[in-house]
Amino acid sequence: xxxxxRTPARIRLxxxxxxxxxxxxxxxxxxxISTTGAAQPPLSPGLLGDTFHDLGAFxxxxxxxxxxxxxxxxxTGTGVATALPRIIADELDADWNRVSVVPLGLDVTDNxxxxxxxxxxxxxxxxxxxxxxxxxxxxxxxxxRWLLLxxxxxxxxxxxxxLRCDSGTVxxxxxxxxxxxxxxxxxxxxxxxATAPPLKAPNRYRLIGQGTGDVDAxxxxxxxxxxxxxxxxGDTLVAxxxxxxxxxxxxxxLDSSExxxxxxxxxxxxxxxxxxxxxxxxxxxxxxxxxxKDTWSALRGRDKLKLTWKPGPSGSDNSNTLEQQAxxxxxxxxxxxxxxxxxxxxxxxxxxxxxxxxxxxxxxxLAHATAEPMNCTVRLDKDHATLIVPxxxxxxxxxxVQRLTGLSPAQIEVRVPRVGGGYGRRLDHDYxxxxxMLAKAVDKPVSLWWTREQDLTHDFYHSGCVxxxxxxxxxxxxxxxxxxxxxxxxxxxGRGVPDDRLWTSELRADQLPAGLVxxxxxxxxxxxxxxxxGSMRGMPDTANAFAVESFIDEIAHSMKEDPLVTRLRLxxxxxxxxxxxxxxxxxxxxxxxxxxxxxxxxxxxWLRSFNGLGIACWRVDGAYVAHAIxxxxxxxxxxxxxxxxxxxxxxxxxxxxxxxxxxxxTLDALSTALNLAITFKDGQIQQRKLKDYPLANMAxxxxxxxxxxxxxxxxxxxASFLAMPSAAPALANAVFRVxxxxxxxxxxxxxxxxxx
Amino acid sequence: xxxxxAQVLPTSTxxxxxxxxxxxxxxxxxxxxxxxxxxxxxxxxxxxxRDVLRLTGTKVAGEHDGTGADMVLLDGKAVPAxxxxxxxxxxxxxxxxxxxxxxxxxxxxxxxxxxxxxxxxCGYCTPGWLISGVDLLTRKPQPTDADIDQLPNLCRCGCxxxxxxxxxxxxxxxxxxx
Numbered sequence: 048x049x050x051x052x053r054t055p056a057r058i059r060l061x062x063x064x065x066x067x068x069x070x071x072x073x074x075x076x077x078x079x080i081s082t083t084g085a086a087q088p089p090l091s092p093g094l095l096g097d098t099f100h101d102l103g104a105f106x107x108x109x110x111x112x113x114x115x116x117x118x119x120x121x122x123t124g125t126g127v128a129t130a131l132p133r134i135i136a137d138e139l140d141a142d143w144n145r146v147s148v149v150p151l152g153l154d155v156t157d158n159x160x161x162x163x164x165x166x167x168x169x170x171x172x173x174x175x176x177x178x179x180x181x182x183x184x185x186x187x188x189x190x191x192r193w194l195l196l197x198x199x200x201x202x203x204x205x206x207x208x209x210l211r212c213d214s215g216t217v218x219x220x221x222x223x224x225x226x227x228x229x230x231x232x233x234x235x236x237x238x239x240x241a242t243a244p245p246l247k248a249p250n251r252y253r254l255i256g257q258g259t260g261d262v263d264a265x266x267x268x269x270x271x272x273x274x275x276x277x278x279x280x281g282d283t284l285v286a287x288x289x290x291x292x293x294x295x296x297x298x299x300x301l302d303s304s305e306x307x308x309x310x311x312x313x314x315x316x317x318x319x320x321x322x323x324x325x326x327x328x329x330x331x332x333x334x335x336x337x338x339x340k341d342t343w344s345a346l347r348g349r350d351k352l353k354l355t356w357k358p359g360p361s362g363s364d365n366s367n368t369l370e371q372q373a374x375x376x377x378x379x380x381x382x383x384x385x386x387x388x389x390x391x392x393x394x395x396x397x398x399x400x401x402x403x404x405x406x407x408x409x410x411x412x413l414a415h416a417t418a419e420p421m422n423c424t425v426r427l428d429k430d431h432a433t434l435i436v437p438x439x440x441x442x443x444x445x446x447x448v449q450r451l452t453g454l455s456p457a458q459i460e461v462r463v464p465r466v467g468g469g470y471g472r473r474l475d476h477d478y479x480x481x482x483x484m485l486a487k488a489v490d491k492p493v494s495l496w497w498t499r500e501q502d503l504t505h506d507f508y509h510s511g512c513v514x515x516x517x518x519x520x521x522x523x524x525x526x527x528x529x530x531x532x533x534x535x536x537x538x539x540x541g542r543g544v545p546d547d548r549l550w551t552s553e554l555r556a557d558q559l560p561a562g563l564v565x566x567x568x569x570x571x572x573x574x575x576x577x578x579x580x581g582s583m584r585g586m587p588d589t590a591n592a593f594a595v596e597s598f599i600d601e602i603a604h605s606m607k608e609d610p611l612v613t614r615l616r617l618x619x620x621x622x623x624x625x626x627x628x629x630x631x632x633x634x635x636x637x638x639x640x641x642x643x644x645x646x647x648x649x650x651x652x653w654l655r656s657f658n659g660l661g662i663a664c665w666r667v668d669g670a671y672v673a674h675a676i677x678x679x680x681x682x683x684x685x686x687x688x689x690x691x692x693x694x695x696x697x698x699x700x701x702x703x704x705x706x707x708x709x710x711x712x713t714l715d716a717l718s719t720a721l722n723l724a725i726t727f728k729d730g731q732i733q734q735r736k737l738k739d740y741p742l743a744n745m746a747x748x749x750x751x752x753x754x755x756x757x758x759x760x761x762x763x764x765x766a767s768f769l770a771m772p773s774a775a776p777a778l779a780n781a782v783f784r785v786x787x788x789x790x791x792x793x794x795x796x797x798x799x800x801x802x803x
Numbered sequence: 804x805x806x807x808x809a810q811v812l813p814t815s816t817x818x819x820x821x822x823x824x825x826x827x828x829x830x831x832x833x834x835x836x837x838x839x840x841x842x843x844x845x846x847x848x849x850x851x852x853r854d855v856l857r858l859t860g861t862k863v864a865g866e867h868d869g870t871g872a873d874m875v876l877l878d879g880k881a882v883p884a885x886x887x888x889x890x891x892x893x894x895x896x897x898x899x900x901x902x903x904x905x906x907x908x909x910x911x912x913x914x915x916x917x918x919x920x921x922x923x924x925c926g927y928c929t930p931g932w933l934i935s936g937v938d939l940l941t942r943k944p945q946p947t948d949a950d951i952d953q954l955p956n957l958c959r960c961g962c963x964x965x966x967x968x969x970x971x972x973x974x975x976x977x978x979x980x981x
Binding site: 122123124260261263264265267268269270271272273274276277285310341342343416417418419420465466467468470496499703704707710711712713714715718737738742744745746748749750751752 | 850853854855858859861863864872901903914915917918919923925927928930933948951952957958959960961962963964966968
């Protein structure tokens with residue numbers, strides 16, 4: 048220790064983030080990341096206990112050897128409550144059996160009236176949790192481990208370099224062992240090093256790369272997990288809503304007398320979206336709320352409401368008309384809203400064409416249909432707000448509460464339990480605004496929840512879209528030109544995004560086959576529509592991949608060629624292509640996943656197989672995916688016989704979790720492509736029950752998804768939606784082989800049965 | 804001694820001792836415990852479990868929408884708690900997901916198999932699958948794929964392939980084994 052002359056109170060990790068020890072003495076070691084401008088004094092362990100999560104801490108080692116690790120990002124079913132703590136635990140060399148995961152919830156302090164987020168980013172279900180944690184959480188584990196080693200070295204009187212750590216124990220060369228618990232107190236008093244201790248060499252990983260199940264599995268299977276909807280404050284009123292069918296409509300008439308006469312009903316209130324506030328930050332539509340002592344009374348009260356609504360501008364929106372308008376746009380010569388990419392010279396390429404191809408693909412509007420309904424429980428006190436809310440982005444939920452209550456940053460507490468699915472729906476917080484508005488109007492806590500019909504008819508939908516793809520094939524079967532023209536209504540319209548960036552929610556400038564075709568152009572045409580739109584798992588990749596990967600199959604078919612051969616020729620030699628910005632396409636990694644699924648499904652039978660084999664691939668933010676699917680037709684019944692999916696995400700943190708994400712995303716994408724569509728007539732959503740929006744059941748889905756994981760040592764990429772884009776086109780391509788029907792319109796089953 | 808004063812008995816037909824009326828309410832047996840519900844007899848079991856007993860393992864996923872997240876065992880048979888009113892429960896046994904494990908905490912083999920296969924996504928629909936799966940395994944201890952196909956539950960996260968493995972694992976007596 049004498050080598051360290053200076054003993055900093057904290058170690059700088061980045062401009063505003065510092066690694067530090069937050070306790071001293073009493074046998075506890077607590078290591079965390081602070082974002083404060085000034086070093087905090089070490090806190091006494093007496094302050095710990097229940098306030099553990101208030102300290103910016105990520106690791107706590109108790110004298111009894113138990114290790115608590117904080118999980119900062121909401122887990123919507125993505126597995127981050129398991130994976131993130133495991134990244135820290137490995138760097139710490141902790142015994143996973145002694146690790147308890149503590150969901151951190153949102154923590155915020157007051158920085159002159161502005162929020163300062165204690166744990167940095169906190170967002171789930173966007174494919175960024177693991178990459179971010181890999182970049183910034185490992186030093187926490189490494190510092191705790193370093194301190195424990197120093198404490199053991201001091202006790203043994205030998206250099207720390209001679210000691211090693213294994214599963215929560217420091218081991219000396221002579222075999223003497225000290226448990227982390229016995230060292231924790233001493234470790235908390237060791238002066239900090241000047242810089243963050245080095246991270247482990249990958250060959251020393253013991254937990255990373257080894258599969259483990261969900262940390263909350265036992266609680267889940269015994270029904271003990273409390274989702275937000277399962278939690279209440281004492282004396283909470285249950286609120287249910289009747290929403291206006293039009294987001295921009297108004298309440299014309301309300302007679303609540305019969306509702307108020309229902310036993311248990313306490314109050315009937317109206318909710319109006321605040322004008323000028325961005326979608327997702329205020330109520331989604333006007334609504335009438337029935338507040339009651341219990342759910343059953345509230346529902347009966349709602350049945351007794353006498354309501355009439357008046358449509359707003361969206362009352363003239365029709366999904367059919369929008370699609371027809373898109374078709375007309377693509378048939379004409381109108382300039383695009385945005386030329387997204389323009390490589391080479393399309394016109395010149397046209398002069399040397401051996402073959403030209405064009406096809407148009409239609410994809411419907413989609414809803415999220417999360418398992419856990421939208422809900423939010425709020426308790427408002429004079430100088431404090433407490434929320435229990437299923438959200439993917441607690442900082443955004445916080446902002447809605449702050450705006451509606453005017454409370455200061457640290458007066459707002461947002462608790463985020465396990466979340467019953469997100470898929471992008473819970474990046475918006477209209478239900479938080481509704482709950483806070485109601486809680487402000489009554490002097491009791493309010494627990495708001497939506498029924499399924501409200502969820503389906505009041506979503507931030509994914510816009511339907513039309514893709515017109517054209518290609519020019521040269522004399523050597525090479526694709527010399529590619530023109531993509533897409534029409535959709537942007538998610539970002541009305542959300543404060545500049546007009547010239549509205550396209551970014553709809554397609555990617557670097558999506559396949561950009562960089563692989565010398566003359567490549569992609570254009571986007573904006574549609575205006577008043578039906579609300581929002582983020583959707585896998586978008587915009589999933590919609591674009593369906594069109595692009597179906598079209599590549601059509602190109603192959605036009606040349607009477609095996610579509611795998613066409614794809615491999617398009618990829619060309621293994622190389623790194625820079626696609627602008629910081630994106631690169633590694634053609635070797637893409638080729639590899641394609642070949643892996645082809646081999647597993649025995650692609651060599653492609654030509655003569657009685658069943659249909661289909662293949663597709665995609666690249667998402669530094670990760671690569673391919674699907675191969677075998678499908679059969681039994682009369683009018685489509686049977687998905689086999690599904691193989693290969694993914695290359697770089698380093699795999701938790702193979703069990705990754706397999707779950709890949710299989711799950713595959714089934715989500717297949718379920719969506721098979722049967723799901725949202726339609727609207729005169730601005731009213733026509734799907735009101737799940738029977739109208741029929742998520743695939745067990746019988747319609749494949750019995751298994753065979754997942755192949757490519758081992759790798761690059762920093763891990765996210766995988767929560769990686770396996771969505773290539774699933775539906777692989778299925779459509781398989782359907783084409785088995786039925787000779789090219790499905791260019793989703794949902795697939797309806798179109799297939801129309802064309803068969 | 805003061806002579807006992809004769810007690811004046813009521814001469815009307817009214818008696819101070821009233822014969823017992825049938826007690827109000829409905830007797831319920833839930834996870835082996837007895838309850839008596841005296842409120843609205845039409846209240847669906849789902850809300851009784853969640854709002855009155857605070858047994859929140861039985862999930863809300865909508866109203867009567869067939870997601871299966873609100874499944875409970877009624878005399879051993881899986882039914883959606885949102886579609887059963889309390890009047891229908893007199894004299895019948897209800898088991899919720901909280902009642903699947905033994906009193907000593909020993910998990911039902913299917914619960915263990917769900918852990919073994921990590922058949923959990925967001926976890927919200929998990930209790931419903933367990934109830935339907937236990938019902939299936941009771942009726943058909945060795946279910947075929949076609950039997951498993953008949954389960955009415957939906958899973959938005961796409962856990963169906965892992966749920967299928969878990970049911971087969973439990974049927975094979977391999978729950979809790981590597």
